[in-house]
Amino acid sequence: MTTENQSIAIEVKALDKQFGPIHAVRDVSFSVSHGEVLGFLGPNGAGKSTTMKMITGFLEPTSGTVIVNGNDVTTHPIEVKSSIGYLPEGAPSYGEMTVLSFLRFIAEIRGFKGAEAEKKIDAVVKKINLEMVLGQTIETLSKGFKRRVGMAQTIIHDPDVLIMDEPTDGLDPNQKHEVRSLIKEMAEKKAIIISTHILEEVDAICTRAIIIAAGKILFDGTPQELRATSDKNDIDDAFRIITTQHYEQHGERAHS
Amino acid sequence: MKNISAIMKRELYGYFTTPVAYVFIVIFLFLTGIFTFYLGSFYERAQADLDPFFRFHPWLYLFLIPAIAMRLWSEERKSGTIELLMTLPISVSEAVIGKFLAAWCFTGIALALTFPIWITVNYLGEPDNTVIVASYLGSFLMAGGFLSIGSCISAITKSQVIAFVISVVICFLFVLSGFPLVLDFFQAWAPHALVDAIASFSFLTHFDSIKKGVIDFRDLVYFAILITFWLYATVVVIDSRKAS
Ligand SMILES: Nc1ncnc2c1ncn2[C@@H]1O[C@H](COP(=O)(O)OP(=O)(O)OP(=O)(O)O)[C@@H](O)[C@H]1O
Numbered sequence A: 001m002t003t004e005n006q007s008i009a010i011e012v013k014a015l016d017k018q019f020g021p022i023h024a025v026r027d028v029s030f031s032v033s034h035g036e037v038l039g040f041l042g043p044n045g046a047g048k049s050t051t052m053k054m055i056t057g058f059l060e061p062t063s064g065t066v067i068v069n070g071n072d073v074t075t076h077p078i079e080v081k082s083s084i085g086y087l088p089e090g091a092p093s094y095g096e097m098t099v100l101s102f103l104r105f106i107a108e109i110r111g112f113k114g115a116e117a118e119k120k121i122d123a124v125v126k127k128i129n130l131e132m133v134l135g136q137t138i139e140t141l142s143k144g145f146k147r148r149v150g151m152a153q154t155i156i157h158d159p160d161v162l163i164m165d166e167p168t169d170g171l172d173p174n175q176k177h178e179v180r181s182l183i184k185e186m187a188e189k190k191a192i193i194i195s196t197h198i199l200e201e202v203d204a205i206c207t208r209a210i211i212i213a214a215g216k217i218l219f220d221g222t223p224q225e226l227r228a229t230s231d232k233n234d235i236d237d238a239f240r241i242i243t244t245q246h247y248e249q250h251g252e253r254a255h256s
Numbered sequence B: 001m002k003n004i005s006a007i008m009k010r011e012l013y014g015y016f017t018t019p020v021a022y023v024f025i026v027i028f029l030f031l032t033g034i035f036t037f038y039l040g041s042f043y044e045r046a047q048a049d050l051d052p053f054f055r056f057h058p059w060l061y062l063f064l065i066p067a068i069a070m071r072l073w074s075e076e077r078k079s080g081t082i083e084l085l086m087t088l089p090i091s092v093s094e095a096v097i098g099k100f101l102a103a104w105c106f107t108g109i110a111l112a113l114t115f116p117i118w119i120t121v122n123y124l125g126e127p128d129n130t131v132i133v134a135s136y137l138g139s140f141l142m143a144g145g146f147l148s149i150g151s152c153i154s155a156i157t158k159s160q161v162i163a164f165v166i167s168v169v170i171c172f173l174f175v176l177s178g179f180p181l182v183l184d185f186f187q188a189w190a191p192h193a194l195v196d197a198i199a200s201f202s203f204l205t206h207f208d209s210i211k212k213g214v215i216d217f218r219d220l221v222y223f224a225i226l227i228t229f230w231l232y233a234t235v236v237v238i239d240s241r242k243a244s
């Protein structure tokens, strides 16, 4: 009982977010344990990014709580942020910096100094294959390389919890494969949430899937269970059935 | 402290790897030159002091400092890097202070690069160098005041243009609040103590006083409080954006 409790890394309780008239996230609750890879699915504007922004402490929830490794994100933001590696949507980074100086900045903020920082940077650069572009300014990189720099920033401190908003968006097939293997490799000890629009990804790397639409959780289960909701045993079909059914019942818009 | 210095280093790196720093420094030096030698009649006065040089600093800063400050937060918001920055394990105040100190350091560098004029005046005559040192200090403190206002305004908006315009207007009020125009407006209805208080808000009042060569504790306190207040306001603005 206790061991099970201890392994829970992220606990989201009754999370709600309202942007003026738009009710972006409605009463979302779930938890993620170490060793789990949660795939966060849903149509555009469903509230995936907004939920992730609240978990990582960038946005304050209108109501509800987020607890990461025992710390509440609103009362202990620094502790929570230290244990998370976060790749925001679009992987923003400082364009005028070179890849190396950007990673040095992140390493310094993450508390690594001197030789230790260089070791961390070396390791992550090898892992993500950034050797060729180390001296290049980030704004001159291709979209996929920018994404990879963001990825490096996310995992440089070997965080306990990983939250990645569309990590494979814009990558070439080889890199997609690399990132997926990387996530799988890290999955054993970490709690991971990824959002994606690529449903095969869910099959390939996720141990669990949540479908959210118009701010509400519509499905929470294993990829196998998700597939089983379709007669054709097809994951795309299952996604379509679950999300369109919801919209037919509740109308198109999130704010009503 | 460690986080503040990391942020500060990154910001300074940003200034000097983009044309921003060089454009600013060149324009600053060029304008101080013009003001000192033409408008201030540096030679014609035939006096060995730097008053014509320092006299125009408030007016130069009025436009140049908001141009530096406007990018402090607006750019982060626009490019989305604020999401990266604010999900790193640092506090909002560390980020605010780090960014402010970098910008302040940078204006300090620009100010320090005006040293040839100091050398010139020492070559031409025998100025009172303690007055000059005090004036440099006063100018630097005033730059900090302008910057702290600009920092807060740039935290409010994504648009650097809006940040610039609003900062100029507010800084203008802080410069002018010692002037009759502004005081008359308040004199009509406000109690006397308030009018005095408004006059003491002016950058000019305090800069002029330091510029005379006497560094009064009250002038230092004025700038310290002003900067602290606006930086605190910056933190409040950024915090409130989280909830929006
Ligand atoms: N800062 C904001 N102000 C107002 N509305 C917002 C803001 N951020 C998000 N929204 C709204 O909240 C809803 C959810 O947006 P969110 O970005 O979380 O969707 P998403 O599931 O990540 O979509 P996508 O798949 O397109 O990335 C949308 O209706 C969006 O317009």
Ligand SMILES: [Mg+2]
Residues within 6 Å of the ligand: A048, A049, A050, A089, A165
């Ligand atoms: Mg999104």
